[in-house]
Amino acid sequence: MTNATLDARHSPANLEDILAPDGSAWNEMTGEVIALTPTPLDRQPSAYVQAAWKDRNHGAVAAVTVQAIRNDDTLALRLQWQAAQPKRSIDDINAYADACAVLFPANGKDTDLETMGSPERPVVAWHWRAGTDAPFSVTARGIGTVERSAEHQLQARSRWSDGRWQVVFARSLESDGLSLSGGTDIPIAFAVWCGAGSERAGLKSHSPEFHQLRIN
Amino acid sequence: MNTAVTSKHQFAMVFDLNKCLGCQTCSVACKTQWTRGNGMDAMWWNIVNTIPGKGTPRNAFELGGGYKDGQPVPGELPGKAEWGEAWDFEYDKVFFRSADDDEDNRDYLRPRAHDGKPPRWGPNWDEDMGGGEYPNSYFFYLPLVCMNCEKPACLEACPRDTIYRRDEDGVILIDEERCHGYRFCAEACPYKRIYFNEQRAIAQKCISCFPRLEAGVAPACVRQCPGRARHVGYLDDPDSHISKLVNTWKVALPLRPDFGVKPRVFYVPPTMPLAFDENGDFDENQSRFPMEEMRKLFGADVEQALATVESEREKVAGGGQSELMDILISRNWNDMLGPYKQDPGKLVRPPRRGND
Numbered sequence: 272m273t274n275a276t277l278d279a280r281h282s283p284a285n286l287e288d289i290l291a292p293d294g295s296a297w298n299e300m301t302g303e304v305i306a307l308t309p310t311p312l313d314r315q316p317s318a319y320v321q322a323a324w325k326d327r328n329h330g331a332v333a334a335v336t337v338q339a340i341r342n343d344d345t346l347a348l349r350l351q352w353q354a355a356q357p358k359r360s361i362d363d364i365n366a367y368a369d370a371c372a373v374l375f376p377a378n379g380k381d382t383d384l385e386t387m388g389s390p391e392r393p394v395v396a397w398h399w400r401a402g403t404d405a406p407f408s409v410t411a412r413g414i415g416t417v418e419r420s421a422e423h424q425l426q427a428r429s430r431w432s433d434g435r436w437q438v439v440f441a442r443s444l445e446s447d448g449l450s451l452s453g454g455t456d457i458p459i460a461f462a463v464w465c466g467a468g469s470e471r472a473g474l475k476s477h478s479p480e481f482h483q484l485r486i487n
Numbered sequence: 488m489n490t491a492v493t494s495k496h497q498f499a500m501v502f503d504l505n506k507c508l509g510c511q512t513c514s515v516a517c518k519t520q521w522t523r524g525n526g527m528d529a530m531w532w533n534i535v536n537t538i539p540g541k542g543t544p545r546n547a548f549e550l551g552g553g554y555k556d557g558q559p560v561p562g563e564l565p566g567k568a569e570w571g572e573a574w575d576f577e578y579d580k581v582f583f584r585s586a587d588d589d590e591d592n593r594d595y596l597r598p599r600a601h602d603g604k605p606p607r608w609g610p611n612w613d614e615d616m617g618g619g620e621y622p623n624s625y626f627f628y629l630p631l632v633c634m635n636c637e638k639p640a641c642l643e644a645c646p647r648d649t650i651y652r653r654d655e656d657g658v659i660l661i662d663e664e665r666c667h668g669y670r671f672c673a674e675a676c677p678y679k680r681i682y683f684n685e686q687r688a689i690a691q692k693c694i695s696c697f698p699r700l701e702a703g704v705a706p707a708c709v710r711q712c713p714g715r716a717r718h719v720g721y722l723d724d725p726d727s728h729i730s731k732l733v734n735t736w737k738v739a740l741p742l743r744p745d746f747g748v749k750p751r752v753f754y755v756p757p758t759m760p761l762a763f764d765e766n767g768d769f770d771e772n773q774s775r776f777p778m779e780e781m782r783k784l785f786g787a788d789v790e791q792a793l794a795t796v797e798s799e800r801e802k803v804a805g806g807g808q809s810e811l812m813d814i815l816i817s818r819n820w821n822d823m824l825g826p827y828k829q830d831p832g833k834l835v836r837p838p839r840r841g842n843d
Binding site: 315316317318319320322323361362363364365366414415416417419471472473 | 558560561564566570640644645647648668669671673674675682683685688
């Protein structure tokens with residue numbers, strides 16, 4: 272699997288145009304098709320989850336197309352993937368919503384992706400779930416340690432049509448959290464949850480290696 | 488990974504099924520204390536089911552979870568139609584109908600499910616079914632709460648250590664701030680006593696009224712029980728009702744011990760009436776309730792437990808004394824409350840409850 276480099280090129284588009292999941296600002300940006308694989312079952316941190324999913328497939332989504340863009344203030348990422356049977360919300364006790372996330376090493380340089388970071392080298396992720404208004408900003412210091420935190424500069428918009436999700440994450444270039452200013456070159460990874468397949472928590476498709484995001 | 492650590496005390500309950508009336512006062516006591524908040528309309532942390540019956544949710548004990556040979560058993564999580572919904576009733580139509588409406592065509596309060604249709608299932612839906620053929624019909628009531636298991640499948644299933652056992656009394660709680668609503672716990676609970684709050688996307692369950700326990704007050708379901716069917720206390724205190732019924736007299740048994748979770752709610756099995764024989768006479772050797780079903784519910788020790796209760800009853804009926812009967816009757820009902828005898832009405836500050 273080759274590592275892709277995503278270029279976040281400068282655009283004159285304003286925030287609203289960038290946030291529009293099918294906005295024209297995205298037409299000009301090249302996309303990278305990122306291959307996704309199921310997360311390893313033996314890394315699931317509960318014996319119950321391992322037993323319950325032993326004979327059951329997860330990681331239904333095989334690829335996500337990713338684009339990046341920036342304007343003077345904001346960095347945005349658009350994730351698109353095929354979802355013939357979208358789950359747009361948690362609408363029952365046994366229903367799970369579609370979701371996606373992008374993940375960075377908190378130090379901007381490196382960490383262990385397979386364990387979702389470590390106590391010394393945490394990861395930061397932006398997590399969107401269908402049916403919710405705001406994305407979560409999360410940090411993790413190992414599998415099962417995800418903590419949601421408020422990051423007010425983070426926004427997300429989503430759209431489902433023609434069997435495809437389009438999700439845009441947008442965050443201020445300058446923030447108290449992760450540094451994403453111009454000239455930043457940072458590892459990035461991706462994950463998608465297929466709600467129709469009851470995927471949640473560590474049961475998901477993910478990019479098993481970091482790719483690279485270059486913010487021009 | 489999280490394991491169920493031990494606690495200083497083992498909070499436990501004994502439900503005497505010979506005294507349960509099936510009145511659901513416990514369920515309503517719990518409802519008014521704890522489940523009036525957003526997304527909790529359909530929650531019954533305490534529920535009384537009729538046996539035989541499919542339970543709450545439907546087929547509750549056939550959905551997997553728990554352990555077999557020490558290994559976790561995959562569980563199913565039913566949807567809201569199977570749990571039973573909080574129905575809407577057509578109050579507007581009934582109370583505010585026009586005076587011109589045809590008197591013969593009066594409306595009444597019809598329950599409606601979320602899809603506007605008549606409900607097809609609900610908590611203890613099959614209450615009036617029972618089992619057996621007349622005149623050998625049979626049933627009994629089975630109250631259910633969180634079992635605070637010694638080997639809690641819910642706690643061990645959670646991938647993010649959201650569920651924990653309290654050090655002081657062993658009560659098992661879900662940290663709502665930490666819960667991300669993945670629901671592996673709800674699948675793993677073999678008694679299906681964990682609910683999902685759709686609005687808040689978190690799991691919620693019976694909390695053994697822990698704010699009351701901390702004030703020395705028994706759980707609401709226990710204190711409100713009109714049949715005085717519920718004992719509370721510490722399993723590790725050899726002088727407690729709980730320990731005497733479970734360990735000394737061995738008449739209080741775990742429900743479905745084959746689930747492998749070692750629950751800390753115990754049941755005094757019901758002594759069922761004798762069966763009628765073909766001549767309409769009592770068959771002295773035959774209970775109406777099939778012993779095979781009783782063994783499935785309470786394990787192989789159930790016959791001995793029933794025999795002990797019956798023989799102690801006979802002893803007292805013959806003018807004798809029985810510690811077991813004294814405990815089960817509990818002439819002073821406060822004796823059933825173990826270390827939780829405090830009258831909440833006499834507290835300066837009442838214990839916290841939901842939505843306060």
